[in-house]
Amino acid sequence: MTLTTPARSTAMVTMYGITNCDTVKKARSWLADRRIEVVFWDFKKQGVQTDGLATWAHALGWEPLINRKGTTWRKLDPAVQQAVIDAASAMKLMQSQPSVIKRPVVCWPDGSVSVGFDAALWAQRIEGKA
Numbered sequence: 306m307t308l309t310t311p312a313r314s315t316a317m318v319t320m321y322g323i324t325n326c327d328t329v330k331k332a333r334s335w336l337a338d339r340r341i342e343v344v345f346w347d348f349k350k351q352g353v354q355t356d357g358l359a360t361w362a363h364a365l366g367w368e369p370l371i372n373r374k375g376t377t378w379r380k381l382d383p384a385v386q387q388a389v390i391d392a393a394s395a396m397k398l399m400q401s402q403p404s405v406i407k408r409p410v411v412c413w414p415d416g417s418v419s420v421g422f423d424a425a426l427w428a429q430r431i432e433g434k435a
Contacts, residue, residue: 317342322408329409332422348403364418367395377404
């Protein structure tokens with residue numbers, strides 16, 4: 306999901322995720338192959354910043370940030386899942402269970418934010434065609 310127009314340069318991007326996540330590995334490799342500098346923030350090692358979550362939720366909405374198909378979500382108690390009904394409850398869950406955040410979250414040089422990896426959309430973004 307993309308918020309605004311694509312970056313028109315290969316300036317540095319900031320990627321948030323988990324180092325051993327397969328999707329994050331693919332996304333990092335894809336960017337490296339295109340010589341795009343990446344600052345990487347690992348949720349497991351560095352935690353989740355509250356202000357970052359708020360920024361992403363404001364840009365994208367809280368719903369796309371919750372990975373309801375992932376193992377972490379599926380292992381949650383049903384009562385915990387049902388309690389995620391708004392931005393505040395989603396933020397609380399994402400703070401306590403960073404693995405529930407869909408990955409990767411990328412902050413692009415143009416100020417936009419995306420979640421998930423889609424090579425075709427990312428190619429359009431960096432080529433300035435989206």
